[in-house]
Amino acid sequence: MTAVTLTVNGTERSLDVEPRTLLVHALRDDLGLTGTNVGCDSSSCGACTVLVDGQSAKSCTMFAVQADGADITTIEGVADADGTLHPMQQAFHEHHALQCGYCTPGMVMASISLVEEYPGLDENGVRHGLEGNLCRCTGYQNIVDAVLAAAGSGGD
Amino acid sequence: MTITEDAPAGHVGSRRLRKEDPALLTGEAKFIDDLALPGAIWVGVVRSTEAHANIVGIDGSAALEIDGVNEVLSGEDLAPLWGEGALPCAWPVTPDMKNPAHLPVARGTAKYVGDAVAVVLADSRYAAADGAAAVVVDYEPLPAVVEIEDAVADGAPLVHADLDSNECYTWGLWGDNAPAIDAAFAEAAHVVSERYLQQRLIPAPMEPRGCAAVPSPAGGELTLYSATQIPHILKVMTAVVLGIPENKLRVVAPSVGGGFGCKLNVYAEEILCSALAMQRGAPVRWTEGRAEAAVSTIQGRGQVQHIELAADADGKVTAVRVKLLADMGAYLQLVTPGVPLLGGFLYHGCYDIPNYMFECTSVFTNRTPTDAYRGAGRPEATYAVERAMDSLAVSVGVSPEEIRARNFIGADAFPYESAAGLVFDSGDYQTVLDKAVALADVDGRRAEAAQRRASGSSKRIGVGFSSYVEMCGLAPSRVLASLDYGAGGWEAATVRISPTCKVQVVTGSTPHGQGHETCWSMIVADQLGVDPDDVEVLHSDTAVSPTGLDTYGSRSLAVGGTAVYMATEKVIDKARAIAAHQLEASEDDLEFSGGVFRVRGTPEAEVPLAGIAFAAFTAHDLPDGMEPNLEAHVTYDPPNFTFPNGTHIAVVEVDTDTGDVDLIDYVAVDDCGVQINPLVVEGQVHGGILQGAAQALYEDAVYNSDGQLVSANLGDYLVPSAAEAPRFRLDSHATPSPTNPMGVKGVGEAGTIAAAPAVINAVVDALRDLGVTDVDMPASPQTVWRAIADAQGGAS
Numbered sequence: 001m002t003a004v005t006l007t008v009n010g011t012e013r014s015l016d017v018e019p020r021t022l023l024v025h026a027l028r029d030d031l032g033l034t035g036t037n038v039g040c041d042s043s044s045c046g047a048c049t050v051l052v053d054g055q056s057a058k059s060c061t062m063f064a065v066q067a068d069g070a071d072i073t074t075i076e077g078v079a080d081a082d083g084t085l086h087p088m089q090q091a092f093h094e095h096h097a098l099q100c101g102y103c104t105p106g107m108v109m110a111s112i113s114l115v116e117e118y119p120g121l122d123e124n125g126v127r128h129g130l131e132g133n134l135c136r137c138t139g140y141q142n143i144v145d146a147v148l149a150a151a152g153s154g155g156d
Numbered sequence: 157m158t159i160t161e162d163a164p165a166g167h168v169g170s171r172r173l174r175k176e177d178p179a180l181l182t183g184e185a186k187f188i189d190d191l192a193l194p195g196a197i198w199v200g201v202v203r204s205t206e207a208h209a210n211i212v213g214i215d216g217s218a219a220l221e222i223d224g225v226n227e228v229l230s231g232e233d234l235a236p237l238w239g240e241g242a243l244p245c246a247w248p249v250t251p252d253m254k255n256p257a258h259l260p261v262a263r264g265t266a267k268y269v270g271d272a273v274a275v276v277l278a279d280s281r282y283a284a285a286d287g288a289a290a291v292v293v294d295y296e297p298l299p300a301v302v303e304i305e306d307a308v309a310d311g312a313p314l315v316h317a318d319l320d321s322n323e324c325y326t327w328g329l330w331g332d333n334a335p336a337i338d339a340a341f342a343e344a345a346h347v348v349s350e351r352y353l354q355q356r357l358i359p360a361p362m363e364p365r366g367c368a369a370v371p372s373p374a375g376g377e378l379t380l381y382s383a384t385q386i387p388h389i390l391k392v393m394t395a396v397v398l399g400i401p402e403n404k405l406r407v408v409a410p411s412v413g414g415g416f417g418c419k420l421n422v423y424a425e426e427i428l429c430s431a432l433a434m435q436r437g438a439p440v441r442w443t444e445g446r447a448e449a450a451v452s453t454i455q456g457r458g459q460v461q462h463i464e465l466a467a468d469a470d471g472k473v474t475a476v477r478v479k480l481l482a483d484m485g486a487y488l489q490l491v492t493p494g495v496p497l498l499g500g501f502l503y504h505g506c507y508d509i510p511n512y513m514f515e516c517t518s519v520f521t522n523r524t525p526t527d528a529y530r531g532a533g534r535p536e537a538t539y540a541v542e543r544a545m546d547s548l549a550v551s552v553g554v555s556p557e558e559i560r561a562r563n564f565i566g567a568d569a570f571p572y573e574s575a576a577g578l579v580f581d582s583g584d585y586q587t588v589l590d591k592a593v594a595l596a597d598v599d600g601r602r603a604e605a606a607q608r609r610a611s612g613s614s615k616r617i618g619v620g621f622s623s624y625v626e627m628c629g630l631a632p633s634r635v636l637a638s639l640d641y642g643a644g645g646w647e648a649a650t651v652r653i654s655p656t657c658k659v660q661v662v663t664g665s666t667p668h669g670q671g672h673e674t675c676w677s678m679i680v681a682d683q684l685g686v687d688p689d690d691v692e693v694l695h696s697d698t699a700v701s702p703t704g705l706d707t708y709g710s711r712s713l714a715v716g717g718t719a720v721y722m723a724t725e726k727v728i729d730k731a732r733a734i735a736a737h738q739l740e741a742s743e744d745d746l747e748f749s750g751g752v753f754r755v756r757g758t759p760e761a762e763v764p765l766a767g768i769a770f771a772a773f774t775a776h777d778l779p780d781g782m783e784p785n786l787e788a789h790v791t792y793d794p795p796n797f798t799f800p801n802g803t804h805i806a807v808v809e810v811d812t813d814t815g816d817v818d819l820i821d822y823v824a825v826d827d828c829g830v831q832i833n834p835l836v837v838e839g840q841v842h843g844g845i846l847q848g849a850a851q852a853l854y855e856d857a858v859y860n861s862d863g864q865l866v867s868a869n870l871g872d873y874l875v876p877s878a879a880e881a882p883r884f885r886l887d888s889h890a891t892p893s894p895t896n897p898m899g900v901k902g903v904g905e906a907g908t909i910a911a912a913p914a915v916i917n918a919v920v921d922a923l924r925d926l927g928v929t930d931v932d933m934p935a936s937p938q939t940v941w942r943a944i945a946d947a948q949g950g951a952s
Contacts, residue, residue, distance in 0.1 A: 018282070020282075021282075025281070025282075028189075028190075029281075032192070033183070034183065034186065034187075034189075034190035035182065035183015035184070036183070037187065037189075037362075037363070037413070038189070039362045039363065039364070039413075039446065040446035040869065040870045041445050041446045041447055041869065042446065042447070042869040042870055042871045044446075044869065044870035044871050045362060045446075045870055047362055074183065075181075075182060075183040076182065076183045079182055085178070085181060085182070089181040089182065092177070092181055093173055093174075093177045093178070093181060094173060096173070096174065096835045096836070096838075096839050098177060098180055098181065099414070099669035099670070099671070099839055099840075099843065100180075100361070100362065100363070100411075100412065100413045100414040100668055100669030101176070101177075101179075101180025101181070101185060101411065101413070101669065102187065102361070102362040102363040102413025102414060103362045103413075104180050104181060105181075105183050108181065123883075126878070127877075127878040127879045127881070128878075128879045130877070130878045130879075131877045131878065131879045132877075133877070133878075134362065134870065134875050134877060135362065135878075136360060136361055136362050136414050136416070136843070136847070136875065137362075137414055137669050137839070137843045138839060138842055138843050139839075139842030139843045139844075139845060139846035139881055139884060139907075140842075140846070140877070140878035140881045141842050141881070141883060141884055142839060142842065143878065144878060
């Protein structure tokens with residue numbers, strides 16, 4: 001077992017993991033943060049997307065030990081403490097950008113990172129920017145509209 | 157409390173945002189793998205790597221050396237748990253249908269890649285996966301049947317050695333009409349005869365399957381948590397297969413991450429975990445991997461279709477004749493054999509065709525079982541008839557919209573009895589098509605296409621039509637009985653009003669993304685004059701919602717929603733009797749609106765529902781003989797199916813140099829009856845269209861000749877991303893269904909049913925002047941390029 005220290009949603013967490021433990025499983029199984037989902041085993045679907053030091057990353061493609069010392073933000077950490085949704089979450093709600101909701105945490109995290117990294121994206125840019133996150137329910141149109149709206153309204 | 161005279165009226169029809177969203181947006185929602193079960197036994201399933209093989213030996217010694225792996229169990233080891241108990245098939249479509257016993261873990265012979273052959277029990281998910289990978293199975297390979305038509309070829313190897321062929325059943329629908337059909341073809345001015353392939357599809361909801369069985373050893377109870385669409389049906393089936401008394405069994409579907417039909421089943425792992433949990437007295441859990449899901453969860457489609465149309469000189473179709481070969485896979489799952497039948501009533505499409513013949517022969521192959529996948533038989537039927545109608549249009553020399561106009565069931569013909577024996581409820585197919593043609597600017601697109609052709613551009617434009625009608629709202633129980641389906645088609649609802657006038661709705665319908673909580677709340681809020689936020693909707697747990705038949709086949713609103721509506725009406729009836737008692741008036745003199753009962757003509761004589769709710773709770777002064785509390789239960793058995801319909805138009809750009817197809821516009825005009833929430837309707841249509849378009853362009857469960865699935869993960873199986881998806885442009889045209897009080901029809905599968913033929917018709921339209929008359933699905937660049945090359949004289 002290897003000791004790992006992560007700052008997760010602003011709180012420092014220490015845990016002992018097998019060196020081969022994926023970051024997503026450390027978050028889910030060791031820290032109980034089950035909002036981050038696992039949808040595949042080939043880094044294709046993006047359901048596990050979190051922010052690592054502010055940049056989106058598929059947490060199934062990293063070992064927890066690789067994240068030692070990193071600042072991690074998961075879906076549980078983006079709304080305000082009083083429950084006010086993050087502007088991207090709010091945009092997803094207002095545009096009906098989710099149905100079953102399984103891809104949603106990863107999609108929201110990827111979208112937050114996308115509009116922060118590339119402000120002013122047009123529709124085509126959003127569509128290609130989210131290529132690594134699959135959704136089976138929505139046909140993406142409302143997701144794209146939500147991301148464009150959040151970007152336009154200053155949603156970071 | 158929000159019951160006031162000015163409470164917002166008319167929630168139904170508004171674009172109300174979903175109450176389901178906040179929990180899903182914040183990670184608060186609990187999916188199956190999110191459940192914390194300390195001390196649970198993790199199951200890893202060892203799956204056959206051979207399509208057909210005798211299991212000679214299973215060596216678990218290497219697995220047992222792995223830290224955390226505790227046991228390796230073969231099918232024989234597990235036999236005492238279920239004896240000869242097999243996974244259930246609830247739809248024996250013919251008396252002589254073959255249904256070989258499908259054991260949860262195989263004994264003796266593995267029949268498909270993915271067939272469970274052994275089980276590892278471990279302390280953690282990692283140990284379970286490691287253990288399953290380390291088990292060595294000694295196989296003696298047997299000849300395998302992979303492709304559908306090979307299954308019925310002379311000398312084909314047998315999937316099941318104890319049967320004399322690979323045929324599962326043959327089911328037909330033509331009555332005494334055969335001579336008339338032969339005459340129609342003999343007299344026809346135009347005959348179209350086509351062969352189409354429905355490739356196998358992997359449903360791929362973003363959440364794979366999973367289950368966890370939690371026993372209460374002291375009382376002998378078991379709670380089965382499963383990522384299922386059907387907790388109620390699963391409960392009955394698990395009780396039957398394992399002999400667990402139903403009163404000791406509870407099934408819970410937590411948040412479920414999409415289903416699309418593949419979670420409408422009773423799977424080996426659910427039986428396995430339940431049986432082991434009862435035996436061991438400890439929680440037992442399993443979570444499916446994505447590549448595992450490709451072979452262990454049912455697949456969809458898998459048909460070879462032969463369709464013939466006979467038409468007169470004007471292109472009026474006089475007869476349709478269909479012969480199907482359908483791939484069941486190695487075994488029958490819950491409704492596997494019935495899927496082709498659900499399409500079997502609809503190969504005449506939305507056209508007035510007097511003579512109809514449908515025959516389906518279903519076969520076993522050494523592949524993963526097929527079963528219901530979004531649309532379940534109806535996308536296949538729509539594809540065949542809509543592709544064939546385009547061929548007929550070419551033969552007659554008219555446009556696709558004109559051939560459809562000449563054959564539509566007229567708006568004045570409803571209720572319309574089809575040649576296949578259904579009674580269509582309502583529709584105005586021509587108006588729907590006209591709206592779609594205008595919205596898509598078909599004339600403009602055709603001018604653009606002509607210009608591209610004239611200029612010799614390699615970027616061809618094609619316009620493709622698909623007009624569909626589907627049957628949903630499954631279903632009148634007596635009709636299901638006539639089809640030998642093993643259950644009814646009703647749905648249950650309970651509505652109760654609390655002492656403080658909050659509303660609790662219990663539905664037997666089981667959502668997994670559709671938005672039931674929002675929509676049921678809107679319906680009830682309008683009826684009672686309360687705020688939708690004061691309505692809670694309970695579902696998906698047999699301890700809370702003991703009666704139900706769950707969610708599939710676009711049935712939730714038309715059947716489950718209607719049950720909720722009717723239960724609410726019953727509650728209002730009881731409240732009216734109490735109001736009459738309090739106001740000393742006749743019930744007939746009371747009106748109810750905005751949550752208040754008033755005596756007509758005496759406006760000051762009124763009592764709010766809140767007052768009645770409290771009076772019903774205290775029961776201090778109720779009419780003589782009346783039971784306390786405001787609560788009603790309804791089980792609604794629909795008198796008919798509902799028949800959503802629509803016309804979709806796809807516009808594609810095809811690169812004739814590379815074969816690449818770009819979906820550049822997509823217009824859909826749908827009639828799903830009255831819409832409860834257009835926001836939710838549009839979401840269903842968007843997602844449905846993309847799933848249908850994905851069959852047309854991207855997705856294919858590709859098997860090699862050895863029966864190995866070579867597109868087993870999301871790198872190889874091309875679920876489209878936002879970059880491939882077009883922008884959808886939607887309109888609607890509602891003809892309320894007379895079948896139910898709200899006039900609703902259903903919309904869950906419409907997009908998927910319509911989309912594939914629209915897209916392929918567009919591809920063929922783009923290439924028709926090059927001699928291309930057909931392109932197989934998925935129309936990958938290679939397939940399209942080859943179709944062009946073949947049409948141009950085999951320049952491959």
